[in-house]
Amino acid sequence: xxxxxxxxxxxxxxxxxxxxxxxxxxxxxxxxxxxxxxxxxxxxxxxxxxxxxxxxxxxxxxxxxxxxxxxxxxxxxxxxxxxxxxxxxxxxxxxxxxxxxxxxx
Numbered sequence: 141x142x143x144x145x146x147x148x149x150x151x152x153x154x155x156x157x158x159x160x161x162x163x164x165x166x167x168x169x170x171x172x173x174x175x176x177x178x179x180x181x182x183x184x185x186x187x188x189x190x191x192x193x194x195x196x197x198x199x200x201x202x203x204x205x206x207x208x209x210x211x212x213x214x215x216x217x218x219x220x221x222x223x224x225x226x227x228x229x230x231x232x233x234x235x236x237x238x239x240x241x242x243x244x245x
């Protein structure tokens with residue numbers, strides 16, 4: 141019995157991997173595929189589309205579709221700099237050796 145459950149678990153995992161591979165090959169995703177691709181709940185994705193926070197298409201007025209490349213760009217829209225990036229930028233700032241003296245009255 142344990143052997144069968146192991147096999148079923150592995151088959152489920154293989155099915156998930158095949159599904160994720162097929163999502164990577166598609167250019168246009170339907171609503172459910174976009175939820176899987178973005179790892180978002182349906183309600184959250186509906187909220188993002190209704191508030192126009194995520195790029196989407198609605199050609200017939202009902203069904204929602206998403207361009208996978210646009211979703212990737214949307215995911216990467218607010219990059220946060222790493223501490224290393226900040227350190228490098230700070231090191232490249234010009235350093236002024238002479239400061240203007242404040243004139244005294």
